[in-house]
Amino acid sequence: MNTDRIEKTVMLHASRERVWRAISSADEFGLWFGVAFKGSFAENTRMTGTIVPTTVDADVARMQEPHAGMPFEFVVDRIEPMDRISFRWHPFAMEPGVDYSHEPMTHIVFELEDSNGGTRLTITESGFDRIPIERRAKAFAANEGGWEHQSQLVGKYLALHAGA
Structure with a gap:
């Protein structure tokens, strides 16, 4: 088992252009992912927002509800239109009052x-082997399950907003 990398692949019944918009627009990304962002995605930009329950799956929204209102942050790393977008963040940085800024990002x-x-x-999320040992396994497990949900949420979002 690889402890440094999580990879999820999903087939989406939408055009590449439509999927690109769902993952590269901060507003659209936030609706399915569960974050209200301030601003637009741009390379080398620190994005902040607030966790809000997803709008596309009631069961996942209930799991996100206890975290509603918590701050959310990541850095947009690279944007390669129509091909890939990448981010960096502190994985499973959910403990209120804990400063994760000294830790490496995935x-x-x-x-x-x-x-x-x-x-x-x-x-794909990689870099878990650099996370402090006392958080590593929990962060990996949480994100493994999280990406499983998120890979399904983007598909549900696209099905609900096919003509958008």
């Missing part, structure tokens, strides 16, 4: 590929 990449009848989205 790297998240959303990558698009054309596929029969839609678009293949691969989400």
